[in-house]
Amino acid sequence: xxxxxxxxxxxxxxxxxxxxxxxxxxxxxxxxxxxxxxxxxxxxxxxxxxxxxxxxxxxxxxxxxxxxxxxxxxxxxxxxxxxxxxxxxxxxxxxxxxxxxxxxxxxxxxxxxxxxxxxxxxxxxxxxxxxxxxxxxxxxxxxxxxxxxxxxxxxxxxxxxxxxxxxxxxxxxxxxxxxxxxxxxxxxxxxxxxxxxxxxxxxxxxxxxxxxxxxxxxxxxxxxxxxxxxxxxxxxxxxxxxxxxxxxxxxxxxxxxxxxxxxxxxxxxxxxxxxxxxxxxxxxxxxxxxxxxxxxxxxxxxxxxxxxxxxxxxxxxxxxxxxxxxxxxxx
Amino acid sequence: xxxxxxxxxxxxxxxxxxxxxxxxxxxxxxxxxxxxxxxxxxxxxxxxxxxxxxxxxxxxxxxxxxxxxxxxxxxxxxxxxxxxxxxxxxxxxxxxxxxxxxxxxxxxxxxxxxxxxxxxxxxxxxxxxxxxxxxxxxxxxxxxxxxxxxxxxxxxxxxxxxxxxxxxxxxxxxxxxxxxxxxxxxxxxxxxxxxxxxxxxxxxxxxxxxxxxxxxxxxxxxxxxxxxxxxxxxxxxxxxxxxxxxxxxxxxxxxxxxxxxxxxxxxxxxxxxxxxxxxxxxxxxxxxxxxxxxxxxxxxxxxxxxxxxxxxxxxxxxxxxxxxxxxxxxxxxxxxxxxx
Numbered sequence: 105x106x107x108x109x110x111x112x113x114x115x116x117x118x119x120x121x122x123x124x125x126x127x128x129x130x131x132x133x134x135x136x137x138x139x140x141x142x143x144x145x146x147x148x149x150x151x152x153x154x155x156x157x158x159x160x161x162x163x164x165x166x167x168x169x170x171x172x173x174x175x176x177x178x179x180x181x182x183x184x185x186x187x188x189x190x191x192x193x194x195x196x197x198x199x200x201x202x203x204x205x206x207x208x209x210x211x212x213x214x215x216x217x218x219x220x221x222x223x224x225x226x227x228x229x230x231x232x233x234x235x236x237x238x239x240x241x242x243x244x245x246x247x248x249x250x251x252x253x254x255x256x257x258x259x260x261x262x263x264x265x266x267x268x269x270x271x272x273x274x275x276x277x278x279x280x281x282x283x284x285x286x287x288x289x290x291x292x293x294x295x296x297x298x299x300x301x302x303x304x305x306x307x308x309x310x311x312x313x314x315x316x317x318x319x320x321x322x323x324x325x326x327x328x329x330x331x332x333x334x335x336x337x338x339x340x341x342x343x344x345x346x347x348x349x350x351x352x353x354x355x356x357x358x359x360x361x362x363x364x365x366x367x368x369x370x371x372x373x374x375x376x377x378x379x380x381x382x383x384x385x386x387x388x389x390x391x392x393x394x395x396x397x398x399x400x401x402x403x404x405x406x407x408x409x410x411x412x413x414x415x416x417x418x419x420x421x422x423x424x425x426x427x428x429x430x431x432x433x434x435x
Numbered sequence: 436x437x438x439x440x441x442x443x444x445x446x447x448x449x450x451x452x453x454x455x456x457x458x459x460x461x462x463x464x465x466x467x468x469x470x471x472x473x474x475x476x477x478x479x480x481x482x483x484x485x486x487x488x489x490x491x492x493x494x495x496x497x498x499x500x501x502x503x504x505x506x507x508x509x510x511x512x513x514x515x516x517x518x519x520x521x522x523x524x525x526x527x528x529x530x531x532x533x534x535x536x537x538x539x540x541x542x543x544x545x546x547x548x549x550x551x552x553x554x555x556x557x558x559x560x561x562x563x564x565x566x567x568x569x570x571x572x573x574x575x576x577x578x579x580x581x582x583x584x585x586x587x588x589x590x591x592x593x594x595x596x597x598x599x600x601x602x603x604x605x606x607x608x609x610x611x612x613x614x615x616x617x618x619x620x621x622x623x624x625x626x627x628x629x630x631x632x633x634x635x636x637x638x639x640x641x642x643x644x645x646x647x648x649x650x651x652x653x654x655x656x657x658x659x660x661x662x663x664x665x666x667x668x669x670x671x672x673x674x675x676x677x678x679x680x681x682x683x684x685x686x687x688x689x690x691x692x693x694x695x696x697x698x699x700x701x702x703x704x705x706x707x708x709x710x711x712x713x714x715x716x717x718x719x720x721x722x723x724x725x726x727x728x729x730x731x732x733x734x735x736x737x738x739x740x741x742x743x744x745x746x747x748x749x750x751x752x753x754x755x756x757x758x759x760x761x762x763x764x765x766x767x768x769x770x771x772x773x774x775x
Binding site: 162165167195196197198199200202203204206207208211212213214215216217218225226229230231264266267277280 | 666667668670671672673674675676677678686689690763764765766769
């Protein structure tokens with residue numbers, strides 16, 4: 105299994121297919137998603153609500169809901185395919201390898217245990233040095249809180265989640281995810297539910313802490329602006345497919361896919377133009393997807409081939425790939 | 436905190452006061468001549484008339500009530516017509532018997548109700564869940580006396596391993612009265628064989644009495660558990676590598692217990708009064724069987740006193756529930772202190 109793994113990668117997803125059981129049958133949510141994160145690299149997955157961003161990272165963290173079914177693909181973590189892991193290996197993966205920061209800091213902390221109790225428990229199952237020692241756990245917990253610049257960690261340890269503000273709670277979630285060394289941190293829209301005034305601070309905290317610890321980061325967001333602020337590289341997702349990936353500044357300078365370009369146009373600009381018109385149409389149906397490109401019905405460059413075949417990702421220049429027939433030779 | 440407790444105690448006093456009026460009136464308006472029933476059909480009318488006078492039965496009902504209430508404050512609940520003993524003495528004998536029965540069944544209810552509920556939620560939609568749910572439908576639908584007859588048939592007749600009636604075997608003498616609960620009293624006296632025998636006698640009625648509560652608790656626990664399993668913190672805890680069973684039995688169970696405990700407490704309090712059919716079938720000398728007989732014989736003092744005892748039990752259970760919930764759930768606790 106280790107033979108085909110690239111040692112530079114913290115995680116590599118190859119051609120992942122996931123569907124969800126619903127009353128109407130299986131909804132095909134991911135249709136061959138591939139991505140990789142290099143060690144210590146910060147990437148961001150950008151896309152509309154419902155495009156499969158969260159499903160992708162939940163698959164990586166192996167916390168998919170019970171209705172989800174993995175139909176194919178590989179998720180290589182430390183060179184081992186997660187989908188073939190046994191129970192114990194999965195536990196190790198979760199406790200020492202991957203950690204998550206969730207969208208809703210109110211709902212992602214247990215309401216009836218103190219922050220200290222929850223933090224200590226996370227550290228206890230992290231497999232970190234000293235995690236077996238009660239006093240060491242306490243020290244590590246205090247440290248983790250202090251490192252995310254939370255005031256008065258001593259008091260916060262005794263507090264319950266509902267006694268703290270949203271921003272503090274999200275910092276606590278960050279502290280939990282980063283209390284012990286991890287290879288990969290996944291942050292699933294960590295600022296969506298926060299007040300605009302503290303979004304920026306929280307993002308800076310995440311970036312700073314990930315850099316300090318040398319972890320890799322996958323940041324999910326629907327805002328290209330947020331992605332640019334944090335990520336080295338950006339993936340753009342649409343309707344269960346990756347459609348473009350490029351270094352952050354590159355994608356801002358020269359986005360290739362019509363969908364990415366439309367997203368760029370949606371960013372409100374201070375100088376001129378005001379708020380853009382948005383993208384016409386809606387995210388397509390997942391139950392019986394048409395054979396062609398999923399963006400075709402909304403695309404202003406669509407042509408005959410777009411309706412017949414799904415374009416795969418192809419590299420157009422170094423580190424910059426796009427899934428669109430516009431950039432294929434012999435189109 | 437102090438004010439809220441004082442408020443609560445005041446409410447309890449008012450509830451008991453209301454209950455005392457209610458039960459007094461109901462006991463008196465039931466058909467039948469109290470004095471005549473107490474003395475029997477052959478007693479001369481003059482004697483019966485004298486008793487009527489003594490019991491103030493000729494006075495208006497509100498006067499009678501104040502006589503009764505006045506006696507209660509002096510610690511006198513009247514004399515039972517059937518047993519000819521002060522009602523309080525009867526309660527002292529029968530209440531611990533029922534208490535022992537209900538406490539044991541409460542232990543079964545709490546343990547099996549919660550464990551089955553958690554397992555049902557864990558295997559939600561799979562066969563263990565189906566079995567537990569079918570069991571709990573039957574537990575809720577079929578009344579306790581049905582189970583009593585069934586269990587008795589099974590374990591006292593077809594496979595005779597448990598005694599079918601009474602509190603202790605015929606070869607044993609009653610333990611010295613300390614708590615009135617035989618298992619405990621035997622253990623206090625160092626008589627383990629006696630305690631074991633008493634346990635064997637109480638096992639079947641206690642199990643039967645707990646069926647309804649177990650079913651109810653399992654269903655409610657399952658519902659709140661499955662609800663909480665969808666919460667992001669459940670995924671978060673899984674993502675942090677906390678073992679699955681610890682998530683279930685600690686991190687998901689605790690926030691799920693509030694409604695289970697409230698319902699369970701009412702079930703348990705209700706079991707004190709509702710145990711009479713089970714007590715009757717297993718010939719177990721408990722308080723609710725005593726109350727039933729008192730009702731049938733228009734033993735007004737006994738009925739009123741026992742109902743007051745049940746009222747106090749409900750209030751105590753309510754109080755205990757509030758305390759347990761506020762220990763388990765900091766949101767409730769701190770809200771009560773005004774900190775949330």
